Amino acid sequence: MNVATNSMLARPDREAGAMPLISLVVPVFNEGPIVRPNLHAILEAAAGDWYALELIAVDDGSADNTAEEIAQAAQKDERIRPLSFTRNFGKEAAILAGLAHAQGDAAVVLDGDLQHPPELIPDMLALWRQGLYVVEAVKQDRGNESVSQGLFAHAFYGLFRRFAKLDLRGHSDFKLLDREVIDAYLAFPERHRFFRAIIGWAQYPSAQIPFTVAERNGGTTHWGKLSLLRYAINNITSFSSLPLKLVSYLGLVTLLFGAIIGIVSLVQKFNGKALDGFTTVNLLIVIMGSAILLSLGIIGHYLARLYDEIKGRPPYVIKPPKRQPRK
Numbered sequence: 001m002n003v004a005t006n007s008m009l010a011r012p013d014r015e016a017g018a019m020p021l022i023s024l025v026v027p028v029f030n031e032g033p034i035v036r037p038n039l040h041a042i043l044e045a046a047a048g049d050w051y052a053l054e055l056i057a058v059d060d061g062s063a064d065n066t067a068e069e070i071a072q073a074a075q076k077d078e079r080i081r082p083l084s085f086t087r088n089f090g091k092e093a094a095i096l097a098g099l100a101h102a103q104g105d106a107a108v109v110l111d112g113d114l115q116h117p118p119e120l121i122p123d124m125l126a127l128w129r130q131g132l133y134v135v136e137a138v139k140q141d142r143g144n145e146s147v148s149q150g151l152f153a154h155a156f157y158g159l160f161r162r163f164a165k166l167d168l169r170g171h172s173d174f175k176l177l178d179r180e181v182i183d184a185y186l187a188f189p190e191r192h193r194f195f196r197a198i199i200g201w202a203q204y205p206s207a208q209i210p211f212t213v214a215e216r217n218g219g220t221t222h223w224g225k226l227s228l229l230r231y232a233i234n235n236i237t238s239f240s241s242l243p244l245k246l247v248s249y250l251g252l253v254t255l256l257f258g259a260i261i262g263i264v265s266l267v268q269k270f271n272g273k274a275l276d277g278f279t280t281v282n283l284l285i286v287i288m289g290s291a292i293l294l295s296l297g298i299i300g301h302y303l304a305r306l307y308d309e310i311k312g313r314p315p316y317v318i319k320p321p322k323r324q325p326r327k
Contacts, residue, residue: 019050019051019052020050020051020052020104020105020106021051021052021053021054021103021104021105022046022051022052022053022054022104022105022106022107022108022121022125023053023054023055023056023098023099023102023103023104023106023107023108024042024043024046024053024054024055024056024107024108024110024121025056025058025095025098025099025102025107025108025109025110026039026042026055026056026057026058026098026110026111026112027058027060027091027094027095027098027109027111027112028057028058028059028060028062028066028070028094028112029059029060029061029062029066029088029091029094030062030063030064030066031062031064031066031112031113032062032064032065032066032068032069034113035057035066035069035070035073035112036069036070036072036073038112038113038114039055039057039070039073039077039080039112040073040077041114041118042055042110042112042114042118043055043077043079043080045117045118045119045121046108046118046121046122048122048125051125053079054079054080054081054102054103054104055079055080055081056081056083056098056101056102057070057073057074057080057081057082057083057112058083058084058085058094058095058097058098059082059083059084059085060085060088060089060090060091060093060094061084061085061086061087061088061089062088067082067084067319070082070084081101083097083098083101083318084318084319085097085316085317085318085319086317086318086319087317089315089316089317091173092192092193092194092195092315093315093316094316095109095173095195096186096193096195096315096316097316097318099177099182099185099186100186102182104179105178105179106125106128106176106177106178106179106182107176107177107179107182108121108124108125108174108175108176108177109173109174109175109177109195110173110174111173111174113216114214114216115213115214115215115216116137116172116173116174116211116214117211117212117214120137120174120209120211121176123209124137124176124209125176127176127207127209128176128178131205132178132205132206132207133177133178133180133181133204133205133206134175134176134177134178134181134199134204134205134206134207135175135176135206135207135208135209136171136172136174136175136176136199136206136207136208136209137172137174137175137208137209137210137211138170138171138172138208138209138210138211139170139171139172139210139211139212139213140170140210140211140212141212141213142213152228152232156232156236157169159232159236160197160235160236160239163236163239163240163242163243164197164236164239164240166197166200166201166239168196168197168200171196171200172196173195173196174211175195175196175199177199178204181199181202181204184202185198185199185202190238190309191308191309191312191313191314191315192234192238192305192308192309192315193238193315194234194235194238194239197235197238197239201239233301234305237301237302237305238305241302243298243301243302244298244299244302246298247295247298247299250291250294250295251291251295253291254287254288254291257287258284258288261284
């Protein structure tokens with residue numbers, strides 16, 4: 001059974017003067033009906049005359065026939081390299097696995113539903129050829145997303161910018177990385193990653209290409225509102241300790257509020273106008289109890305993240321090939 005490590009996989013040596021090899025890393029999940037035509041469309045759009053291509057299709061533990069469809073596509077096109085997880089580990093793990101198995105001089109990460117237009121890949125490679133280490137495709141138009149999705153994205157990127165001091169507005173996972181950037185990313189010790197933020201944090205020499213998010217080429221998104229909220233919380237706390245500091249500020253605010261209530265109560269008592277006991281006590285219990293539980297929730301979240309990191313389990317496990325029954 002293959003498990004993830006932080007070490008880079010060995011790459012075969014290429015002859016001097018050979019064309020650069022470009023790795024296309026495509027995470028997929030439950031996209032059986034569309035994955036084969038989409039992979040061929042990506043390869044066709046990305047083709048060029050001065051570089052060779054390989055496409056690493058990472059099946060993130062799909063429950064449908066996605067893995068079988070990728071395997072059939074690989075039989076017909078040797079440039080396609082299938083990679084399957086034993087279960088669903090998430091898109092970040094799929095990106096990590098794809099980059100760990102990429103053998104190219106550069107890699108392009110893009111979605112398998114064609115919402116990241118593969119027609120931009122030759123332009124991204126032209127910029128890389130000029131000496132840039134990172135080329136980012138940035139959303140100029142988010143396409144036909146709902147109002148609630150737009151508001152959620154705006155709120156997330158606003159909070160992330162305030163907490164982590166990184167402006168990711170319009171950013172996506174659609175990026176080209178030079179081999180040096182890939183090796184640096186794989187060497188990072190953390191197990192729970194936020195790909196687009198880590199690349200932005202590293203600040204390699206980069207360029208941006210705007211794009212409009214296309215319609216999905218079949219299927220529906222697998223991101224629900226609850227999973228997006230969990231994704232947002234995890235990524236914000238991965239890059240910022242400010243929520244922990246807010247616990248102290250919240251404690252200070254409740255202390256000041258309690259002191260004000262106490263002073264007012266004493267003054268009114270000395271003046272013979274004591275506050276109604278039950279109202280005051282209930283108010284203080286609600287405020288203090290809410291502040292304590294909120295603080296414990298924030299601290300517990302960070303402790304859970306630490307617990308996951310300390311366990312040291314791999315971020316993904318690769319499904320082994322089928323074998324014949326033992327005699």
